[in-house]
Amino acid sequence: MNRRQILSTTGAVASLGLCAGIVAGVPGCTPAPAAEPVSPGLAFAIDQHRKVLADFTTSCLLFSACEEAAGKLETPQTIAAMDAADEAAQIDGERETTARLRLMSEPVLSLADVRAKADYLTEQARVFDFPDEVAALVVSLGARSAQAAGPALLSDPMADIATAYTVANETLNASDIDDADAVEAFSVAHIDPLRDRLLSSAPTPTTMAGALAAARLAERSIGQGDWHLAEPLIVTLRQFLEGRA
Structure with a gap:
């Protein structure tokens, strides 16, 4: 099951907590006590990914609804709506991939960064069951630990x-x-x-x-x-x- 299929389920949307803050120090999130703030670069990367992921989620759910409607009543209008929703989901999917790759490559500069990146990436890995997010976390932590x-x-x-x-x-x-x-x-x-x-x-x-x-x-x-x-x-x-x- 790919990311688009996963995001078409309401359970995945709820698990991601897209409307709830889970990372300390990230704009728009509920802050948690921390000895030092998250670095601006990492905070921006997390916030940007959360935003484009929310857009991608909306597109996936919209396409799913249009596909279901076209399946029940196939007309030129329902087919056109499904095709438009499919194109929008593809575009948002490319944006999400770009933002995710940037986030995974963003360096960690402090323990606050390690915690923020760990919280966010492990949440992603838990929902999507993909190893890339966890691998990025391990590499980041290893680099910080070495310092x-x-x-x-x-x-x-x-x-x-x-x-x-x-x-x-x-x-x-x-x-x-x-x-x-x-x-x-x-x-x-x-x-x-x-x-x-x-x-x-x-x-x-x-x-x-x-x-x-x-x-x-x-x-x-x-x-x-x-x-x-x-x-x-x-x-x-x-x-x-x-x-x-």
Whole structure:
């Protein structure tokens, strides 16, 4: 199901909360307490996407109504109305795509930016079930975490397990092991226990170093199509952000 089909349902419109503010510091939204304001560039990108998404939603619902009317009574007038609504929806869809791509590429400059972008993009991903929004969130958080973590990485349970898991996988990939049984034995001993821990009870990062480790591993997992592992990592990132609010 594409974005246009999803937006033709009233449930998706309600889930997006297009009439309710959900991002702190964004014009037109109900503000939430924040230590610092959202940067103007990101606030503008979110606000613009919300506006064009509302237009696109209206166009999709209008086309759906016109299509239904033409199906019940096919006349030159109902067909013309359906074609006009279809063209309008296509135009608004292109505008929405442009605004969404700009938003996903907008850099984050502070923790307030991370929270704002996280709130908005995860809401989009929840409704559309598309990975691009979440991938953009992870990349943004990773970039911000890298700036904040600095050269000295503090001990963090997420940093420890994410690093161990990454090192184990890199060790296996760099080895000359080509025997299937030997590869399985290595995985059972060094990789599977860490993966099971990340899947079942991934620890919430306690420092920006841990958030960075989780973000890097999530981004790598997304790149490999391993959403099963990326999902709990993203959850821990959200918990970390909420804990710093």
